[in-house]
Amino acid sequence: MEEKKVEDLSKFTVGLSKLRRRRCFFWGVLLIYVPTIWLSLRLTNSDRQTAKVFAVWYLFVFISSILAATGKCPRCGKLFHVNGFIPLFLRKCLHCGLHITADKKQRNNKSKP
Numbered sequence: 001m002e003e004k005k006v007e008d009l010s011k012f013t014v015g016l017s018k019l020r021r022r023r024c025f026f027w028g029v030l031l032i033y034v035p036t037i038w039l040s041l042r043l044t045n046s047d048r049q050t051a052k053v054f055a056v057w058y059l060f061v062f063i064s065s066i067l068a069a070t071g072k073c074p075r076c077g078k079l080f081h082v083n084g085f086i087p088l089f090l091r092k093c094l095h096c097g098l099h100i101t102a103d104k105k106q107r108n109n110k111s112k113p
């Protein structure tokens, strides 16, 4: 009888959690756009001041997108979100197909009887 070998994904936990943190920061920065601009317009009543807030927000988007895009896959060592020139922030590695929560899923499946 052939025994199917299952890859131990727990060794990727450190790399995947780093990627998850970078992705979380990126999506968080994107999501605060509308509340931040709304709050800025409410508090300052000034387009000029809100444009400064927008510039700061844009700087954060730029930094967080670069951080997220340069995250390397712990399994294949290539850029997790970039294949070619355009970054795609999908939940799987664009090279080897490793899922962003593969380590958690395997841990949860092991704990089930």
Ligand SMILES: [Zn+2]
Pocket: 073, 074, 075, 076, 077, 078, 080, 093, 094, 095, 096, 097, 098
């Ligand atoms: Zn990979």
